Amino acid sequence: MQRIIITGGPGFGKTTILNHLQNAGFNTFEEVARIVIKEELEIGSDVLPWKNLDAFSRKVLPLQIINHEKAIAGLNFYDRGIPDIAAYQIHGNQSVFKELEEAITNHRYHDKVFITPPWEEIYGTDNERKESFEKACAIHFQLTQTYSKFGYLIVEVPKLKLEERVQFILDNLNA
Numbered sequence: 001m002q003r004i005i006i007t008g009g010p011g012f013g014k015t016t017i018l019n020h021l022q023n024a025g026f027n028t029f030e031e032v033a034r035i036v037i038k039e040e041l042e043i044g045s046d047v048l049p050w051k052n053l054d055a056f057s058r059k060v061l062p063l064q065i066i067n068h069e070k071a072i073a074g075l076n077f078y079d080r081g082i083p084d085i086a087a088y089q090i091h092g093n094q095s096v097f098k099e100l101e102e103a104i105t106n107h108r109y110h111d112k113v114f115i116t117p118p119w120e121e122i123y124g125t126d127n128e129r130k131e132s133f134e135k136a137c138a139i140h141f142q143l144t145q146t147y148s149k150f151g152y153l154i155v156e157v158p159k160l161k162l163e164e165r166v167q168f169i170l171d172n173l174n175a
Contacts, residue, residue: 001071003109004173005081006157007147008116009140010131011123013165017116017157018079020166027072031079032063033088037128050130053092057085061100068107075173081109087146091139104150113152114169115144119159 006014015031022028033049036059040047047055064082082103086096118137125131131139144154155172157165 001073001076002173003068003071003076003078003081004169005078005083005109005113005147005152006116006169007080007084007113007143008157009118009136009138009143010129011125011133011136012116012119012140013122013157014079014116016122016162017165017169018077020162021077021169024166026075026077028077029067029070029079032060032067033080033084034128036060036063041128049088049092053088054094054097057089057094057100058097061085061103065103065107068109078109081113082107083147083150083152084143086150087139087143090146091142109152110173111151111153112155112172113147114155114157114172115140115147116157117159 006017008014018028018030036056037048046052047059049056061082064085067078068082086100086104089096089100118133118140120133123133123136147154157168160168
């Protein structure tokens with residue numbers, strides 16, 4: 001079983017790629033943070049990344065671990081992984097708490113992490129994704145730094161048509 005992360009700044013095309021992979025029959029895991037944000041907004045909570053990042057990260061972590069453990073035989077694609085939480089913590093000037101560091105060490109993914117680059121032409125915001133393009137670029141940079149720090153090889157997904165981006169990822173996994 002292989003656990004493959006697709007990450008990148010918000011609004012840079014990760015979810016579109018994951019949806020395409022899911023439609024092609026691959027096992028995929030949607031972005032846990034987005035699910036938590038929707039739930040917290042519905043109940044009027046302040047456990048949101050823009051209000052209480054540390055509490056939000058602590059709520060997302062166990063759900064990420066559950067998704068990690070749900071991998072099945074073959075390829076499993078994740079819309080963000082556990083190290084994303086650390087990148088957001090660092091970007092938000094918060095500490096990488098002990099449980100998060102342990103989870104990053106104990107729940108590894110495929111050595112290659114696919115990152116979608118800043119792409120202004122496809123960038124957009126919504127209820128759960130509020131960052132400006134400039135902030136999304138800063139998050140992208142922090143994600144690259146964080147994944148590298150934890151020993152992953154960053155593979156940038158080229159700015160191509162959707163099908164070509166997906167094929168690029170699959171070809172890189174077979175290389």
